[in-house]
Amino acid sequence: MSVSFLVTIATLALVFSMGSMLLNVESSWGGMWDLGIAGQIAVGAYTYALLTGPPDSAVPGFDLPILAGMIGAAVVVGVVSTVIGWPALRLRGEYFLITTFAFAEILRQLIVIRKDVTGGTFGITSVKKPFAETFTFEAYPYVMLGLTLVLALVVWALCTRLGNSAYGLTLRAARDNEALAQSMGTSISAIRISTYAAVGAMCGFFVAPAYVWFLGALVPSIFVSSLTFTIWTGLVIGGLGSKAGPLLGALVLTIGSEMIRLVEVSPEHAQIISAFHPLLVGLLLIGVLRWRPGGLISERTSFTRSRARLASASATSETDRTPSAQTGSL
Amino acid sequence: MQNILFGLIAGSVLAVATSGFALLRNTERFLHIAHGQFMALGAFLGIVLAGPLGVVPAMVVSVLLVSALGVVSGIVLFDPVKEQGANVMLFTSVGLAFVIYAVMIAVFGTQLRVYDVQLGDARDLGPVSIAPGEVVLLLLAALVITGLWLLLSRTSIGRDIRAVASNRELAQVRGVAINRVTRTVWALSSGLAAIGGIMMGVLGSVTTELGWTNILLILAAAVLGGMGNILGVIGAALALGIVMDVSALVIDTSYRPIVAFTILILVLLVKPEGLFSFQKRREVTA
Numbered sequence: 001m002s003v004s005f006l007v008t009i010a011t012l013a014l015v016f017s018m019g020s021m022l023l024n025v026e027s028s029w030g031g032m033w034d035l036g037i038a039g040q041i042a043v044g045a046y047t048y049a050l051l052t053g054p055p056d057s058a059v060p061g062f063d064l065p066i067l068a069g070m071i072g073a074a075v076v077v078g079v080v081s082t083v084i085g086w087p088a089l090r091l092r093g094e095y096f097l098i099t100t101f102a103f104a105e106i107l108r109q110l111i112v113i114r115k116d117v118t119g120g121t122f123g124i125t126s127v128k129k130p131f132a133e134t135f136t137f138e139a140y141p142y143v144m145l146g147l148t149l150v151l152a153l154v155v156w157a158l159c160t161r162l163g164n165s166a167y168g169l170t171l172r173a174a175r176d177n178e179a180l181a182q183s184m185g186t187s188i189s190a191i192r193i194s195t196y197a198a199v200g201a202m203c204g205f206f207v208a209p210a211y212v213w214f215l216g217a218l219v220p221s222i223f224v225s226s227l228t229f230t231i232w233t234g235l236v237i238g239g240l241g242s243k244a245g246p247l248l249g250a251l252v253l254t255i256g257s258e259m260i261r262l263v264e265v266s267p268e269h270a271q272i273i274s275a276f277h278p279l280l281v282g283l284l285l286i287g288v289l290r291w292r293p294g295g296l297i298s299e300r301t302s303f304t305r306s307r308a309r310l311a312s313a314s315a316t317s318e319t320d321r322t323p324s325a326q327t328g329s330l
Numbered sequence: 331m332q333n334i335l336f337g338l339i340a341g342s343v344l345a346v347a348t349s350g351f352a353l354l355r356n357t358e359r360f361l362h363i364a365h366g367q368f369m370a371l372g373a374f375l376g377i378v379l380a381g382p383l384g385v386v387p388a389m390v391v392s393v394l395l396v397s398a399l400g401v402v403s404g405i406v407l408f409d410p411v412k413e414q415g416a417n418v419m420l421f422t423s424v425g426l427a428f429v430i431y432a433v434m435i436a437v438f439g440t441q442l443r444v445y446d447v448q449l450g451d452a453r454d455l456g457p458v459s460i461a462p463g464e465v466v467l468l469l470l471a472a473l474v475i476t477g478l479w480l481l482l483s484r485t486s487i488g489r490d491i492r493a494v495a496s497n498r499e500l501a502q503v504r505g506v507a508i509n510r511v512t513r514t515v516w517a518l519s520s521g522l523a524a525i526g527g528i529m530m531g532v533l534g535s536v537t538t539e540l541g542w543t544n545i546l547l548i549l550a551a552a553v554l555g556g557m558g559n560i561l562g563v564i565g566a567a568l569a570l571g572i573v574m575d576v577s578a579l580v581i582d583t584s585y586r587p588i589v590a591f592t593i594l595i596l597v598l599l600v601k602p603e604g605l606f607s608f609q610k611r612r613e614v615t616a
């Protein structure tokens with residue numbers, strides 16, 4: 001077993017965990033069941049690749065610095081999310097879910113069709129990676145892992161802070177009892193669309209560039225619905241609505257499903273290996289939902305401590321925004 | 331005219347598959363994402379079994395097998411999580427979709443397969459030309475849909491299904507055998523998926539991706555039709571098929587799916603209860 005392979009798996013796991021953590025904010029706390037996250041990541045990834053790409057390649061890029069590419073991706077995905085969210089958020093429940101699903105597919109099809117900007121099905125083969133010249137080829141996977149880890153920790157800190165903040169509590173309150181939250185003076189539609197756009201922007205800033213660095217090349221077939229469902233599975237396994245759950249779930253799922261590649265097999269059994277990832281995703285989804293619907297760490301466990309702290313603090317606070325305890329509703 | 335005919339054929343295949351999806355959505359109240367994989371599985375079994383059994387018996391056996399699989403998965407996987415609501419059932423269905431997809435990759439491989447069926451030479455028929463095989467497919471689709479409609483409107487189990495679809499609790503109180511309805515709906519729905527998948531395979535080719543590529547079209551047709559209404563769903567599927575193929579006259583064919591999903595989103599926004607539904611959907615505003 002080679003160490004560099006483990007490093008690669010860990011990097012991918014961290015990329016997915018960022019996706020799961022951000023999905024957790026909008027879906028579990030915000031109650032917006034989004035099946036379009038692959039589309040948002042796709043837009044971010046292509047924006048990043050185009051902004052930072054070399055101007056003389058098959059798909060001409062703008063050759064901007066990496067940070068500019070990340071910020072550009074954040075802005076573009078934020079705008080696209082707002083455009084999607086504004087109509088989609090007028091719908092609730094399964095209709096929101098279908099709309100986001102359809103939007104993601106439209107975005108992917110547009111990427112396939114607009115060959116002049118995206119390279120079509122052939123894709124984009126050269127992407128700019130941070131510090132690629134500074135380190136040797138052998139050392140680079142470790143640099144990548146470190147960088148992704150830093151990004152993942154930042155996302156984790158942001159999401160946790162958001163979850164504990166008044167904003168996060170309001171979001172969950174709006175999910176649990178929309179009428180009550182509205183009567184308390186919360187503008188439900190404003191808080192939902194801002195969350196949806198912010199999650200989109202963070203997808204563009206963190207998840208998309210990290211995924212591009214990991215992949216090294218972009219083709220539209222990466223961003224099919226199975227990417228969305230893989231990120232969702234990480235979230236469901238870890239625990240919908242918990243703070244550390246999505247991080248843990250995505251790590252468990254990715255490491256579990258990639259480890260199979262270590263098994264040496266003859267070429268005729270290769271298709272069985274390639275079937276293992278979807279099989280594991282499917283079985284974990286079915287099993288966790290059946291026997292442990294709260295996930296590894298449930299929302300209730302995750303918020304018990306902060307609720308206790310909040311209760312002692314609420315004596316001095318002007319409004320008590322503590323959401324009802326009957327959460328964990330999928 | 332020719333495009334309208336192509337659209338009609340594609341739409342009627344979609345209608346067969348979507349009517350199964352809508353049936354399950356109406357009685358069990360969740361979005362069955364694995365429906366697309368049931369289609370793909372039906373198409374694969376039809377091809378694989380054609381060797382030992384011959385083409386037509388293989389198709390029949392395939393439909394029966396998928397139908398049985400639907401009933402079993404309903405009992406084993408979906409009944410135990412019914413209490414937890416539609417979202418858990420939806421993601422259980424996503425899980426099932428992945429498992430079926432994985433098994434298909436492992437067993438059948440990822441290469442493209444085709445049915446050993448000739449549609450025959452196209453003949454000019456007034457303004458359009460049509461192959462004999464396509465006529466057979468259209469007639470088969472019409473037959474399946476008529477059969478489903480007769481079953482729902484004329485038989486006692488059909489009446490029970492409609493009762494459960496319109497008000498599950500009331501139907502239960504009035505003594506409708508809910509379990510029997512659930513089993514029947516699973517069998518019908520999965521069988522229809524397999525028929526749709528086989529027809530799609532006969533018209534084109536079969537790959538393991540067939541399920542994923544079609545589930546969104548099925549969702550679109552089901553929503554456009556107004557999910558509570560089987561006839562509306564069939565009308566919407568036909569309309570969607572025709573619009574997609576006719577749009578090819580105006581813009582590039584690669585925009586076909588985009589046309590379909592744009593229509594879906596517009597309809598959801600303007601008339602969320604669907605094109606052919608007369609009742610407001612409570613969930614939309616709830």
